[in-house]
Amino acid sequence: EVQLLESGGGLVQPGGSLRLSCAASGFTFSSYVMSWVRQAPRKGLEWVSTISGSGDRRYYADSVKGRFTISRDNSKNTVYLQMNSLRAEDTAVYYCARGTGGKFGGWYFDLWGRGTLVTVSP
Amino acid sequence: DIVMTQSPDSLAVSLGERATINCKSSQSVLYSSNNTRYLAWYQQKPGQPPKLLIYWASTRESGVPDRFSGSGSGTDFTLTISSLQAEDVAAYYCQQYYSTPPTFGQGTKVEVK
Numbered sequence: 036e037v038q039l040l041e042s043g044g045g046l047v048q049p050g051g052s053l054r055l056s057c058a059a060s061g062f063t064f065s066s067y068v069m070s071w072v073r074q075a076p077r078k079g080l081e082w083v084s085t086i087s088g089s090g091d092r093r094y095y096a097d098s099v100k101g102r103f104t105i106s107r108d109n110s111k112n113t114v115y116l117q118m119n120s121l122r123a124e125d126t127a128v129y130y131c132a133r134g135t136g137g138k139f140g141g142w143y144f145d146l147w148g149r150g151t152l153v154t155v156s157p
Numbered sequence: 158d159i160v161m162t163q164s165p166d167s168l169a170v171s172l173g174e175r176a177t178i179n180c181k182s183s184q185s186v187l188y189s190s191n192n193t194r195y196l197a198w199y200q201q202k203p204g205q206p207p208k209l210l211i212y213w214a215s216t217r218e219s220g221v222p223d224r225f226s227g228s229g230s231g232t233d234f235t236l237t238i239s240s241l242q243a244e245d246v247a248a249y250y251c252q253q254y255y256s257t258p259p260t261f262g263q264g265t266k267v268e269v270k
Contacts, residue, residue, distance in 0.1 A: 072207075080199075080207065080250055080261040096258055130206055136195075139188055141254035143197035145218065147206040 037061035037146060039131045044151030047121055051155070055116040057131030057148055064112040065089070068134035068142055071105065071116050073127035074150075081127075085134060085142060086114060099125075121155045128152050159183050159253050163262035169270040176238040178265045180251035185231045188255065195255035198227055198236045201264075202247045210249075211236065243269060 043055040057069070071083040084105040085094045093105050104117040114131060128150040134142030160183040170176040186195045194214035199207040209218045211227035214234060224239045238245055246269060251262040 079264045080252075082259045082261070085257075094257055135212075136254055139190075140195045141257045141259045143209065143212045143252060143254050143259075144199075144207070145209045145212070147208070149206055 039133065039146060039148035041129065041131050041148045041151040044129065044153045046154045046156060048157055049122060049155055051121050052117070052119045053121065053153060055118065055129055055131075055151060055153070057114045057116075059112045059114070059131075059133075062133075062146075065109040068136070069105075069107060069114040070132045070134045070142065070144060071114075072130045072132050072144065072147075073125075073153075074130070075124075075127040078127075083129070084116065118153070121153075123155050126153060126155050158258055159186065159256060159260050161251055161253055161260050161262040163249075163251060163265050165265060166263070167266040167268070169268050170238075170241045171270045172243060173240050174270075176241050176245070176267055178236045178249050178251075178267070180229070180234045180236070180262050182232045182234075182253055182255075186253045186255035187231050194230060194234075195253055196227075196229070196234050197252045197254065198225075199250045199252065200245075200247045201250065207250065238267070241267070241269070 040058045070085040086105045090107050102120045107114040130150045131148040132144035133146035136142040162181045164179045196214040198211040201207045215227045226237050248264045
């Protein structure tokens with residue numbers, strides 16, 4: 036079955052760190068761009084970060100640049116999001132998503148995980 | 158960054174009637190070199206992740222009912238549900254992927270009148 040399964044969310048204090056994981060199955064993982072998209076409580080969708088299929092290119096939203104790091108292990112079919120210096124405004128459900136696009140531009144997301152909740156609070 | 162603005166924020170439609178959601182981008186998302194519109198639509202039901210409905214502005218994802226259709230060009234796009242079903246109650250988001258960062262509209266909630 037084609038699916039994405041996130042893990043690693045939880046409650047963390049401001050300034051703390053957390054590492055999210057997303058395990059993929061059912062497709063050729065290394066052929067796809069992978070992304071993280073988040074959704075704050077009762078809010079809309081916000082793109083966070085994307086990594087190329089080989090892992091050589093990484094992209095970040097300005098809101099997380101310098102604090103979050105995306106990586107992937109194609110031997111384990113897993114993508115990660117290391118989150119440091121967490122803030123209250125980082126509280127959200129974090130979705131792992133498979134990206135697809137054209138020769139130019141960015142990506143749309145054709146496969147999503149169920150998400151993992153990150154709560155940043157004292 | 159390209160700003161995506163949806164209208165309305167919410168709408169209530171009777172079962173079997175048409176629902177229309179609009180999405181406007183702050184700059185064109187049409188690549189003139191290949192005449193391709195870099196616009197996607199998603200559906201999100203309560204407690205669920207988003208689901209891709211439409212990409213390239215008008216191409217339905219596999220398995221999406223044909224009552225969902227997308228149209229538009231340049232900066233103005235529309236998602237139409239031709240005959241609303243109870244299972245279509247959800248939030249709908251447009252997204253541009255013309256440039257990085259990819260950006261989403263604020264969402265439109267569709268409910269049954």
